[in-house]
Amino acid sequence: xxxxxxxxxxxxxxxxLAALLAAAGxxxxxxxxxxxxxxxxxAFETHSMDETMKALGGGVPAQSKDVVFVSTPDIAENGAVVxxxxxxxxxxxxxxxxxxxxxxxxxxxxxxxxxGTEPSLSTRVKMGQTSNVYALVKADGKYxxxxxxxxxxxxxxxx
Amino acid sequence: MxxxxxxxxxxxxxxxxxxxxxxxxxxxxxxxxxxxxxxPAWFIQTVHVVHNGRTVLAAQWGPAVAKNPxxxxxxxxxxxxxxxxxxWIDNHGDKRTDEATIA
Numbered sequence: 052x053x054x055x056x057x058x059x060x061x062x063x064x065x066x067x068l069a070a071l072l073a074a075a076g077x078x079x080x081x082x083x084x085x086x087x088x089x090x091x092x093x094a095f096e097t098h099s100m101d102e103t104m105k106a107l108g109g110g111v112p113a114q115s116k117d118v119v120f121v122s123t124p125d126i127a128e129n130g131a132v133v134x135x136x137x138x139x140x141x142x143x144x145x146x147x148x149x150x151x152x153x154x155x156x157x158x159x160x161x162x163x164x165x166x167g168t169e170p171s172l173s174t175r176v177k178m179g180q181t182s183n184v185y186a187l188v189k190a191d192g193k194y195x196x197x198x199x200x201x202x203x204x205x206x207x208x209x210x
Numbered sequence: 211m212x213x214x215x216x217x218x219x220x221x222x223x224x225x226x227x228x229x230x231x232x233x234x235x236x237x238x239x240x241x242x243x244x245x246x247x248x249x250p251a252w253f254i255q256t257v258h259v260v261h262n263g264r265t266v267l268a269a270q271w272g273p274a275v276a277k278n279p280x281x282x283x284x285x286x287x288x289x290x291x292x293x294x295x296x297x298w299i300d301n302h303g304d305k306r307t308d309e310a311t312i313a
Contacts, residue, residue, distance in 0.1 A: 092268040168283065
């Protein structure tokens with residue numbers, strides 16, 4: 052048997068198709084760059100919970116009371132700057148994502164939290180209109196979700 | 211080159227609280243200018259926060275993160291005087307790294 056060839060095949064198996072395509076110059080540079088930087092382009096172009104979950108590689112998330120919104124308003128006067136704070140009380144929280152149902156693309160941000168980083172963070176997002184906002188938490192390989200409706204009196208995506 | 215980030219890193223008990231304010235347009239690619247032409251998307255895609263060579267937060271952002279993004283989080287460990295390094299990369303491939311000392 053040709054051991055070297057086997058090695059090459061085995062190692063090659065770990066490289067994603069996208070990376071191979073990018074290396075071969077088949078993907079437009081923007082896509083290739085996004086891939087190289089670890090940006091999940093597919094996940095940021097989704098329009099529904101199901102699509103987003105598929106792009107993130109998860110199943111249907113379970114509703115959870117252990118995922119809570121903190122210092123997040125019920126009514127945002129300005130949709131261009133909506134403060135969102137999310138805290139997960141689930142052990143082994145690995146990542147937290149913010150999804151906004153009625154935005155042109157649902158996924159707003161994903162935060163990967165290595166062990167030692169507290170599963171609590173806050174940021175600011177844009178919202179085009181009044182919408183449900185989902186906090187999606189991945190903990191120990193499983194997905195949990197909590198939602199909150201935020202009313203927007205002035206949209207943040209209009210021109 | 212973009213303006214520097216404003217970073218505050220404070221030791222709180224056994225954890226370090228990091229607050230960052232970045233300077234970036236975060237253009238969505240949805241808006242149109244006065245001639246009706248779409249303004250191309252321009253936004254930060256990835257953010258990495260590193261403490262002592264260890265990544266303590268890795269984020270992927272879409273254009274829905276607000277202009278001049280704000281981010282606050284805490285990680286365990288980190289002593290006063292340690293450095294916290296934050297890097298972002300946008301969809302044009304521009305990047306910026308700034309550093310703060312834990313106080």
